[in-house]
Amino acid sequence: MAKYLLKRLVYIIVSLFFIITITFFLMQAAPGSPFASERALTPALEAQMNEAYGLNEPIHVQYFNYLFSAFQFDFGPSIKYVGQDVTEIIARSFPYSLILGVEAILIALSIGVLLGVIAAVKHNKFGDYTAMVIAVLGISVPSFIMATILQYIFAIKLQALPIARFESFAHTILPAVALATTPLAFIARLMRSSMLDVLHSDYIKTAKSKGLSERVVTYKHALRNAILPVVSYLGPLVVSILTGSFIIEKIFGIPGLGNEFVVSVTNRDYTVIMGTTVFFSVLLLVSILLVDLLYGLVDPRIKVTDKGASK
Amino acid sequence: MSKLLEVKDLAIYFDTYQAEVQAVRGVSFELDEKETLAIVGESGSGKSVTAQSLMRLTPMPPGKFAGGSILFNGEDLTKKSESQMESIRGKDISMIFQDPMTSLNPTMTIGKQIAEGLIKHQNMSKKEAHNRGVELLKLVGIPNPEKRINQYPHEYSGGMRQRAMIAIALACNPKVLIADEPTTALDVTIQAQILDLMRDLQQKTGTAIILITHDLGVVANAASRVAVMYGGKIVETGNVDEIFYNPKHPYTWGLLSSMPKINNGEEELQAIPGSPPDLADPPKGCPFVARCPYAMKLCENHMPEYTNLSDTQKTACWLLDERAPEVEPPESAIVGGAKVHG
Numbered sequence: 041m042a043k044y045l046l047k048r049l050v051y052i053i054v055s056l057f058f059i060i061t062i063t064f065f066l067m068q069a070a071p072g073s074p075f076a077s078e079r080a081l082t083p084a085l086e087a088q089m090n091e092a093y094g095l096n097e098p099i100h101v102q103y104f105n106y107l108f109s110a111f112q113f114d115f116g117p118s119i120k121y122v123g124q125d126v127t128e129i130i131a132r133s134f135p136y137s138l139i140l141g142v143e144a145i146l147i148a149l150s151i152g153v154l155l156g157v158i159a160a161v162k163h164n165k166f167g168d169y170t171a172m173v174i175a176v177l178g179i180s181v182p183s184f185i186m187a188t189i190l191q192y193i194f195a196i197k198l199q200a201l202p203i204a205r206f207e208s209f210a211h212t213i214l215p216a217v218a219l220a221t222t223p224l225a226f227i228a229r230l231m232r233s234s235m236l237d238v239l240h241s242d243y244i245k246t247a248k249s250k251g252l253s254e255r256v257v258t259y260k261h262a263l264r265n266a267i268l269p270v271v272s273y274l275g276p277l278v279v280s281i282l283t284g285s286f287i288i289e290k291i292f293g294i295p296g297l298g299n300e301f302v303v304s305v306t307n308r309d310y311t312v313i314m315g316t317t318v319f320f321s322v323l324l325l326v327s328i329l330l331v332d333l334l335y336g337l338v339d340p341r342i343k344v345t346d347k348g349a350s351k
Numbered sequence: 352m353s354k355l356l357e358v359k360d361l362a363i364y365f366d367t368y369q370a371e372v373q374a375v376r377g378v379s380f381e382l383d384e385k386e387t388l389a390i391v392g393e394s395g396s397g398k399s400v401t402a403q404s405l406m407r408l409t410p411m412p413p414g415k416f417a418g419g420s421i422l423f424n425g426e427d428l429t430k431k432s433e434s435q436m437e438s439i440r441g442k443d444i445s446m447i448f449q450d451p452m453t454s455l456n457p458t459m460t461i462g463k464q465i466a467e468g469l470i471k472h473q474n475m476s477k478k479e480a481h482n483r484g485v486e487l488l489k490l491v492g493i494p495n496p497e498k499r500i501n502q503y504p505h506e507y508s509g510g511m512r513q514r515a516m517i518a519i520a521l522a523c524n525p526k527v528l529i530a531d532e533p534t535t536a537l538d539v540t541i542q543a544q545i546l547d548l549m550r551d552l553q554q555k556t557g558t559a560i561i562l563i564t565h566d567l568g569v570v571a572n573a574a575s576r577v578a579v580m581y582g583g584k585i586v587e588t589g590n591v592d593e594i595f596y597n598p599k600h601p602y603t604w605g606l607l608s609s610m611p612k613i614n615n616g617e618e619e620l621q622a623i624p625g626s627p628p629d630l631a632d633p634p635k636g637c638p639f640v641a642r643c644p645y646a647m648k649l650c651e652n653h654m655p656e657y658t659n660l661s662d663t664q665k666t667a668c669w670l671l672d673e674r675a676p677e678v679e680p681p682e683s684a685i686v687g688g689a690k691v692h693g
């Protein structure tokens with residue numbers, strides 16, 4: 041187990057190395073510079089700025105400097121916002137995104153699984169059709185349209201929830217729901233089909249032949265097996281919530297990390313772009329590791345062994 | 352003699368998109384206490400549907416009872432509510448299935464799967480059920496049961512899983528054990544072990560067994576009576592000696608011809624040509640008419656009545672009518688001198 045974890049950590053570090061390298065050179069290749077905005081700087085001033093941020097150094101020197109400090113989680117100062125370190129920006133904005141993301145994941149999982157189970161148990165009945173209509177709508181409506189619809193109904197028409205910003209729990213509801221919709225619908229469909237498969241399997245017949253009630257059979261025998269595909273979807277779920285947050289935070293005016301990332305890209309704020317990219321990567325790689333460990337807990341056939349994750 | 356189970360004119364149909372599939376079309380049989388009845392027939396003849404309906408495990412819908420009754424200790428199971436059935440399943444009647452690889456829950460330990468029935472029907476505590484589980488695993492011949500009980504199905508071999516299934520089925524000392532092709536998915540050597548085990552356990556516990564199989568070879572050593580099923584009907588029934596040494600139905604002859612025999616190894620196995628009837632559009636007369644070498648005009652449109660050949664043997668075939676021509680069973684169907692009854 042310890043050996044397995046160590047191995048996975050080494051993989052994470054190697055992946056990070058590649059991610060950092062690739063982003064660094066992509067940034068170099070991208071046209072434009074952080075100082076190219078509407079008001080052009082004088083050449084003298086630009087040279088001075090480049091000097092200050094080490095942009096004059098030969099590229100390989102810049103690269104190794106960057107790599108070295110990235111692994112210490114130091115991404116240097118922001119180029120656009122004078123006096124702010126990238127690490128500070130991340131530390132300030134990430135908590136908003138974290139709350140929003142966790143909330144959205146919980147909504148997507150709980151309601152998605154519930155809808156899927158209802159649909160499967162009420163197969164080809166009203167409950168099934170209702171759940172699947174919700175699911176198809178959820179998958180086909182993009183999150184930014186969902187966000188606008190939610191704002192219109194709940195904030196403008198009903199005046200029930202705040203339309204934007206992030207000041208209280210009530211503020212988090214609409215963006216979290218908007219963020220959760222698509223993965224929720226996906227989970228509902230996944231759960232439905234896997235639950236239907238499981239309900240038709242032989243061991244469910246065995247369970248019934250013992251005299252267990254429908255409820256015990258569904259929840260004790262079927263659910264645990266049917267939820268396995270949803271557990272494997274947790275990795276992609278985190279990705280989907282993360283990328284979704286770029287738009288949703290913008291629409292709801294939430295000062296989260298997704299928003300910072302988008303702003304940094306429009307500003308060509310190199311250091312912030314790379315810092316957030318690396319941070320997002322770490323987040324993803326760690327979530328994927330956690331999901332794999334969780335899968336080993338849920339499915340006894342998958343053993344987390346010293347030989348690595350194996351089927 | 353006390354009848355434990357009496358099935359009368361049982362009919363089960365399935366509503367499918369294309370048609371109504373008449374899987375079981377008026378099946379009657381009886382089961383005495385402590386006996387073993389084999390139900391034999393090719394796949395698709397309605398054996399599993401019959402077996403599962405005895406426990407009301409047939410999915411309804413699409414399935415439905417289209418007539419008949421299932422009397423267990425004199426009470427009609429087709430009339431019971433779902434919750435009444437729950438207290439019968441696993442306690443009075445249990446079942447083991449064909450494929451031990453898929454009939455155990457992969458995410459639950461064997462011990463828990465055995466314990467469930469005990470907790471439900473015998474009000475045992477978890478601890479008691481666990482201890483009883485260890486005993487049961489020992490009883491079905493699983494080595495090292497204290498350790499094995501905490502393992503998951505994937506840690507067991509196929510034969511051991513079927514043993515575990517038997518332990519689950521016998522946990523509450525049921526009166527009837529239905530074994531639906533319990534050895535079909537297993538290696539030949541393991542097959543014999545499992546059949547031996549079932550026979551041993553029957554002697555110890557006195558459970559009556561309905562053994563379902565498509566292989567007459569399995570029947571000889573395991574059962575006392577045989578019902579031959581074809582096209583949703585029982586075409587012939589009798590005790591083992593009658594079915595092997597004095598069979599009267601051409602379908603039974605066909606089954607015997609396709610069974611490997613011990614003494615005349617050179618002879619070729621003869622499979623019955625053709626395939627079973629489509630139960631979505633079942634034949635009006637005898638179900639075997641399309642494949643029967645002795646079929647007469649009459650057979651096509653009229654289902655023969657049973658002819659009682661002895662107290663125990665009944666056969667539904669027009670050849671037994673006094674007006675029909677005399678027909679002898681083919682050479683290949685004669686189990687002469689072969690020691691099949693062990």
Ligand SMILES: Nc1ncnc2c1ncn2[C@@H]1O[C@H](COP(=O)(O)OP(=O)(O)O)[C@@H](O)[C@H]1O
Pocket residue numbers: 365366367372373374392393394395396397398399400401410413414630
């Ligand atoms: N759920 C179902 N829906 C429709 N038809 C079914 C269903 N279950 C069984 N049947 C049909 O019933 C017939 C008998 O099947 P079965 O009892 O499984 O045969 P056996 O066990 O003798 O091989 C088959 O023609 C099969 O297609």
Ligand SMILES: [Mg+2]
Pocket residue numbers: 395398399400531532
């Ligand atoms: Mg079958």
